[in-house]
Amino acid sequence: MHAQPRKHHRFGGRTILPGFRLTLGYTLVYVSLLVLIPMAALISKVFSVPVSQTWEMVTSNRAIASYALSFGASAVAAVINGILGFTVAWVLVRYDFPGRRFLDAIVDLPFALPTAVAGLALAALYSKNGYFGNIFYNLMGPEAWQAGWATANSNVGVTIALTFIGLPFVVRTIQPVLQDLSMDVEEAAACLGANRWQTFWRVIFPAVLPAWLTGITLAFGRAVGEYGSVVFIASNRQGKGEITPLVIYSSLEQVRYAEAAALGVVLLLFSFVVLILVNLLQAWNNRVSGTAAI
Amino acid sequence: MANAVLPSVSAAPRRRSPLKATTEPAWIRGLLITVTVAFIFCFLVFPLFIVFQESLSRGVQVYWTSLRDPDTAHAVRLTLTVAAIVVPLNTIFGLAAAWAVSKFEFPGKRILVTFIDLPLWVSPVVAGLMFVILFGRNGVLHDFFWNGTRQTIPVLFATPGLVLATLFVTFPFVARILIPLMQSQGSTEEEAAIILGARGWQVFVYVTLPKIRWGLFYGIILCNARAMGEFGAVSAVSGHIAGKTNTIPLQIETLYLNGSMDAAFALSTVLSMLALLTLIVKSVVEWLAALQAKNAIDDGTG
Secondary structure (H helix, E strand, C coil): CCCCCHHHCCCECCCCCCCHHHHHHHHHHHHHHHHHHHHHHHHHHHCCCCHHHHHHHHCCHHHHHHHHHHHHHHHHHHHHHHHHHHHHHHHHHHCCCCCHHHHHHHCCHHHHCCHHHHHHHHHHHHCCCCHHHHHHHHHHHHHHHHHHHCCCCCHHHHHHHHHHHHHHHHHHHHHHHHHHCCHHHHHHHHHCCCCHHHHHHHHHHHHHHHHHHHHHHHHHHHHHHCCHHHHHHCCCCCCCCCCHHHHHHHHHHCCCHHHHHHHHHHHHHHHHHHHHHHHHHHHHHHHHHHHHHC | CHHHCCHHHHHCCCCCCCCHHHCCCHHHHHHHHHHHHHHHHHHHHHHHHHHHHHHHCCCHHHHHHHHCCHHHHHHHHHHHHHHHHHHHHHHHHHHHHHHHHHHCECCCHHHHHHHHHHHHHCCHHHHHHHHHHHHCCCCCCHHHHEECCEECCCCCCCHHHHHHHHHHHHCHHHHHHHHHHHHHHCCHHHHHHHHCCCCHHHHHHHHHHHHHHHHHHHHHHHHHHHHHHCCHHHHHHHCCCCCCCCCHHHHHHHHHHCCCHHHHHHHHHHHHHHHHHHHHHHHHHHHHHHHHHHHHHHHHHC
8 A cells, every 4th residue: 555656646745635735835925924034134134234243243242241141041040940840840740639730720821921911020029029029138138139139120030030931841841741651660660679769860850851851941942032021120231131132122222223133143043053952852852752662 | 533533642641549669758749749839829820919919909990090091092902903913814824834734745844844933932022123124214125115214104113013023923823733733633534524525625614623623712812812912022113102002011011111000010910811811721622622532532432
């Protein structure tokens, strides 16, 4: 059956279903109009000025400071999410307790809640007069608060907002993998004399590792581009408290399009790196869960 | 046959109640559950609670007055208009893309799917920036849309720009939910319908649509929530004119920067309720899908 002569293999694959040209054509036109043409415009704008000038814009002090904050805060947030997200996923999959389904549903909140609302709420909670901000203020005292450890209107605030944004990415990538882990393997490990800790590190963790890293990468990638929730809780001071998207935004407002485009391409290249990394990690994940099933 | 409907449930190994050897000591379990509950409450539930608490802190009267402010009312209308254009367009796109990707094989499919995913990973400000560069002053299409310093066809700082930016940011959602769903369902039923003489649109309406209706519904709700809540991309193209080009999220920012915290929180409750609705729909759809799969398996064995 499967060994049909190759000349019968037509574009679209072997199927009798209609609508291939219509739907693919429509998809291609739509993606071209909305993604490819605008992206080409962005890149052409960058090449409309000399490369040396673009390089200067991309490596200006203000830009470098913004990369440090965007990537630094995103990395810290991704690590926090890596640890707490793993715990949340583990508890939601493994343990049964009242309210579990509610917690499971609310994990998606950062996906569904508009970023402006999240930013506003977090800024109110973590400011000096907010519920949490007040606790931190009293714990650390006014000196530390002034010295940059304030939980709102500061770079710590940026990290808080980015942690909020990234949490569901880690939880939702690990959850299905944990769910599909077969109990047999753990029982076998226990029968062979492994204690629970050894079973976790040698049997469970290696199986979840690719998904865990995927989730962390996704959270990190999303956080670097995040704008809405951050601007409410960041200090937004030039050269100190600006994330890269904010620098792009203020260049746009001053009609300095070439500069905005140059920084935009930096973020765009980063998005592609994240996409490629995630694809590689997912291929690894498929290999790992493939061998685990045998 | 029955397994083809929704294989995810049958593929997962049946969960037994854990033995002592395959679970943690009670104190570790208790600790982990406490950490999880505390973290989710502080980090997710509390911010949501604070929005409602702050908005009602000055009483219901203030709440309703701030929502009836003319600029705020205009922002609500503008947001509804943008969503009414964006959501149907992206739903049609999602259906077309999911049909093309899940029913056929063609070279470059992975690249196409990657490009459909791309808006999820592009910074919203960069998304808005692309359209500013296309349509803005000094932009690539300057000659078509500008006459000196005036726009001949208003795209930027007007509804079309808001629509374009929102289209970009929200177009993956319906497609992303439908593609894995339709791939897992397979095409055997559609092929049977064609062999029995159905036309293309009949196959879609009578065979495919009933199979994917819950996924489609969730995709539309999610797309709508993101369309109404988008901030970064529309911020770049809007120009922030209160009463003219401010959508709800932009109006929230304007109110916040003007120090009208009560009004900002009052308007936030509207979007928060939309977010809650989205979460509820998602839970219900997942429950229905599990139920459907369970019934299918029962039918198959019975």
